[in-house]
Amino acid sequence: MTTHRRSSQGFVAGSLIGALGGLIGLGGAEFRLPVLVSLFKLGTLDAIILNKAMSLLVVVAALGSRINVIPLEQLVSHRDVALNLLAGSLAGAWWAAGHAITMPRRWLDRIIMLMLTGLALVMLSEAWFGLEGAAPLIDSGAMRWVVGLIAGFCIGMVAALLxxxxxxxxxxxxxxxxxxxxxxAGSLSLVVSLPTMIVGFVRYSSSDAFVVLRQERQLLCWMAAGSILGATLGGMLLDLVSTHWMMGILGVILLISAIKTFQHAQRQKEHSCS
Structure with missing residues (x-):
């Protein structure tokens, strides 16, 4: 693949994925990771690090583009929610990123595929059963804070590993x-995601694989530019598109792409070893 074609494909893929991130309140990285592995032939850890760098940019752009729909005052009034989840997610991201660096690549591949499949099922369940801002499952207090800490820790682990x-x-x-x-909730998730990803990103900086940011600088720049453009457009369309049916479609796409991508990566490794 020529450098020009690679850059063009990176920009287009980044734009489409970034639009999904801005529209739903996601970084879009769960879709970007299979693309980096299958289309651009990056190793799993390299793809994770490059993915995280672009996710940081997309989250900032998506959060900024959603401010017109979800005012800053609303986010500030729910700061207790963000702080509760952040307390757990920062620790989870730091712990998981450190283990990902030393984990055997075969096991890392398997864990990534299982996590992406799990995320696809979560998205499908959200689309099928719907999510409404009804009464909270647990009344405010110590119990909800503890549950929030545990949930945040687990989410931080997933964010760091993917x-x-x-x-x-x-x-x-x-x-x-x-x-x-x-x-x-979509905007609050971005507020929690940003510092969580920064912690994981800093943790990965001690890895030799961090050099991928220099080696793939051109792809990173073009894909990031497309991601920021897409995230901005997606945030502007927030009031026009129902997120429920889109979550269902994206869940199916993610499920198929996750399985096919990492099965293909595994076959390539087996072929290279034979």
Whole structure:
């Protein structure tokens, strides 16, 4: 693949994935990871690190583009939700990123595929059963704080291992645990995701694989530019598109692409070893 074609494909893929991120309140990285592995032939850890770098940019752009629909005052009034989840997610991201660096690549591949499949099922369940800002599952107090810490820790682990923002898990957690409206939950998830991804990103900086940011600088720039453009457009369309049916479609796409991508990666490794 020529450098020009690779850059063009990166920009187009980044734009489409970024639009999904801005529209739903996700970083879009769960879709970007299979693309980086299958289309651009990156190793799993390299793809995770490159994915996380672009996710940071997409989350910032998506959060900024949603401010017109979800005012900053609303986010500030729910800061207790963000702080509760952040307390767990920062620790989870730091712990998981450190283990990903030293984990055998075969096991990392398997864990990534299982996590992407799990995220696809979460998205499908959200589309089928719906999420409404009804009464919270647990009344405010010590118990909800503890549950929020545990949920945040698990979500931070997933975010670090996949290089994702974690919105597919954060949004239903915020809606169900705290009784928050789904669109507000999308913006709150971005607020939690940003520092969580920064922690994971810093943790990965001690890995030799971090050099991929220099080696793939051109792909990173073009894909990031497309992602920011897409995230901005997606955020502007927030009031025009129903997120429920889109979550269902994206869940199916993610499920198929996750399985096919990492089966293909495994076959390539077996072929290279033979």
């Amino acid at each position: 290089g994702v923002a974690g919105g597919e898990l954060l949004i239903p957690t915020i809606v169900l645990l705290y009784g928050v409206d789904i669109k507000l």
